[in-house]
Amino acid sequence: PPTGRPPLPPPAGLPLLMAFDLDGTLITEQGREADAATASALARLRAAGVKLAIITGRDLAPDAVLDAMQPDAVATNNGGRIVVNGELHTEARFTAADLEAVLAHELDGARVVLFTAQRLFVDLPRGTQPEPWMIARNSGPLSEAPAGDVLKVGFYHPQVAGFAGRLRQSHPHLVLTGAQPPYLSFLTITPQGAHKGAALTLIADALELPHGRAVAFGDSDNDEAMLEVAGYAVQVGTLPLLARHAHTRLERQTDLGAYLNAWADRLGRA
The missing domain is CATH 3.30.1240.10 (Hypothetical Protein, Haloacid Dehalogenase-like Hydrolase; Chain: A; domain 2)
Structure with a gap:
């Protein structure tokens, strides 16, 4: 994506599933909650029928984020432990x-x-x-x-x-x-197979959604596999490693709320 240009509008028909990294993406680094604009947008997207997922390197997602987002799926430990609709779906352990x-x-x-x-x-x-x-x-x-x-x-x-x-x-x-x-x-x-790309694929399958209708948001190297397999990839920040996978980019984490609300506006007009 070209540097300095506003984020590109997403293709028509997207999304059915939005998957978010936490630190540096959905929330600030080591943050505990989403800002007000992001929380509002998530509620609007959920009301529009979009499925929401967290896919994080953390082993626990903060309660405030879970309360605001009410995700359909949560993958922790870089995708090694996946909970879908409140039930344990996958857990990858070391031999x-x-x-x-x-x-x-x-x-x-x-x-x-x-x-x-x-x-x-x-x-x-x-x-x-x-x-x-x-x-x-x-x-x-x-x-x-x-x-x-x-x-x-x-x-x-x-x-x-x-x-x-x-x-x-x-x-x-x-x-x-x-x-x-x-x-x-x-x-x-x-462990083998425990990465964010596999987690996004497993979550989409569990929710019976086509992979091409999934949108992923990430900012660091552990998000690369997730952005690669998503139907539409949004890079947050400027890490060069992710640029080749991203369909568009948000320059700063603080831009996320406005971007998601614009997407909710578009869904509301559909």
């Missing part, structure tokens, strides 16, 4: 061998977080205290993690890119995101 390989890293002093559906398990550098969000989530030590229940692993370290390259060579079936702009020091690893 014991894959998890062992992931944890056999060479990142001295790395902060490692294992995510299960119920709890976090962390390995902190010596002398480091748990952060408030870890305490609030009742996190436990890495040694207590139930290996068969791990859905996602996160690494925080300045040299995650080198580790990611080695793991891609030895375990190419695993899904790695981050370790590149905008998350140079953060790497996320999920």
Whole structure:
């Protein structure tokens, strides 16, 4: 999409399904709720019959976002855990061998977080205290993690890119995101097939909607697969990696509410 031009109007007939990344897309980075314009637009789109989905790298979507959006589907852990109409649809877990390989890293002093559906398990550098969000989530030590229940692993370290390259060579079936702009020091690893593109496809199938009528919104590298498979892809922000997949682009996250309301206006006139 050309830089500096207003977002292109969507094709006629779209959408039947809108799928949103959270951080940097539907909400600000590490935000807890959608702004008023976005929340209003989501309500209007839902009233017009559009199905709504969240597809996020987080392991939990904020309650305020869920209340405002009332999504038909929520995919967390980069698509590894999918809930459709309030029921668990898919949950991708690491095999014991894959998890062992992931944890056999060479990142001295790395902060490692294992995510299960119920709890976090962390390995902190010596002398480091748990952060408030870890305490609030009742996190436990890495040694207590139930290996068969791990859905996602996160690494925080300045040299995650080198580790990611080695793991891609030895375990190419695993899904790695981050370790590149905008998350140079953060790497996320999920099991085979657990990515946002697969999640969008599974959600559309579960809702019995054609994939070509799905619209996806994303801003970072873990959204690439989702934007690639969507019938219409909206990039939020300016990450070069996503430009080749996007049909249009919003320059800033704060532009989303106006864009969605304009789309709701169009549906209202249809």
